[in-house]
Amino acid sequence: MDSGLKNRVAIVAASSQGIGRATAEAFAAEGCRVAMCARNVQTLQSAADEIRKRYNIEVLAVPLDVTDPVAVHDFVAAVVAKFGSADICVTNAGGPPAKAFLSTTLEDWKKAVDANFLSAVYFAREVIPHMQRKRWGRIITITSITTKQPVTDLVLSNAVRAAVVGLVKSLANEFGKDGILVNNVGPGYTATDRLKELAKSCSAASGKSEEEIFASWSADAPLKRLGDPREIANAIVWLASERASYITGQTILVDGGMYKGL
Numbered sequence: 001m002d003s004g005l006k007n008r009v010a011i012v013a014a015s016s017q018g019i020g021r022a023t024a025e026a027f028a029a030e031g032c033r034v035a036m037c038a039r040n041v042q043t044l045q046s047a048a049d050e051i052r053k054r055y056n057i058e059v060l061a062v063p064l065d066v067t068d069p070v071a072v073h074d075f076v077a078a079v080v081a082k083f084g085s086a087d088i089c090v091t092n093a094g095g096p097p098a099k100a101f102l103s104t105t106l107e108d109w110k111k112a113v114d115a116n117f118l119s120a121v122y123f124a125r126e127v128i129p130h131m132q133r134k135r136w137g138r139i140i141t142i143t144s145i146t147t148k149q150p151v152t153d154l155v156l157s158n159a160v161r162a163a164v165v166g167l168v169k170s171l172a173n174e175f176g177k178d179g180i181l182v183n184n185v186g187p188g189y190t191a192t193d194r195l196k197e198l199a200k201s202c203s204a205a206s207g208k209s210e211e212e213i214f215a216s217w218s219a220d221a222p223l224k225r226l227g228d229p230r231e232i233a234n235a236i237v238w239l240a241s242e243r244a245s246y247i248t249g250q251t252i253l254v255d256g257g258m259y260k261g262l
């Protein structure tokens, strides 16, 4: 299947590891020029170097914090200066800590809103004018299964991710006329460092071992296993591709069937 993505410019936020990194790599495999960012310079540069070498494509890697609107502005400007456009933008950030409601602080809420909602706003407002010029664009937000089904003790994610879905639907409505498709991808339990952190805190809270926690997550999905970050990345690339040209405003879960609703 030809994705039609060769030479497109793909920005992937928070992409030094985990789902973001797998997504940057999946776009590289389609022949895109890729722009990556994350806070840690060393991890980011080594991820970018590996992708450059393996796929023989151009990669721009800029260390930044996605909660800094000025840094996001400068990053998108640098992408357009280097590659001439910003065709695809995948928003992403680290997830909020696992906490029950009464354990959360106001600082936790502000951080979750900054990282997991406002960062998507910052990227969208920078890339949309460039996409409008080309009358083609794809914005894909990475959120969580919590957009459809709240997870116990992930109240920060359960609440803040819902705002992203509202943003996605609004942008899809407003910019469809410009050829810009906006969708949201919600991973289920996926084998990354983030999940190891979650397992640790669930283990501390429940007294169960981390192995038991991982086993219960796998058992909860009809596919009886965790997701691989590449499986989330494949769905994102497909949504960005010409093969998904009539899909916008949607939340697609990539969760091995874990979501229990219809």
Ligand code: NAD
Residues within 6 Å of the ligand: 013, 014, 015, 016, 017, 018, 019, 020, 021, 037, 038, 039, 040, 064, 065, 066, 067, 092, 093, 094, 095, 096, 115, 142, 143, 144, 145, 186, 187, 188, 189, 190, 191, 192, 193, 194, 195
């Ligand atoms: P991860 O912790 O493995 O990787 C997160 C990446 O984001 C890293 O590259 C990190 O450097 C970068 N990052 C974090 N905060 C940043 C910031 N402020 N600015 C710039 N870069 C930043 O996480 P992951 O598992 O790949 O998850 C990605 C997203 O998907 C998170 O929001 C997470 O909550 C969500 N999610 C993950 C799972 C899962 O099971 N792994 C499930 C549902 C949702």
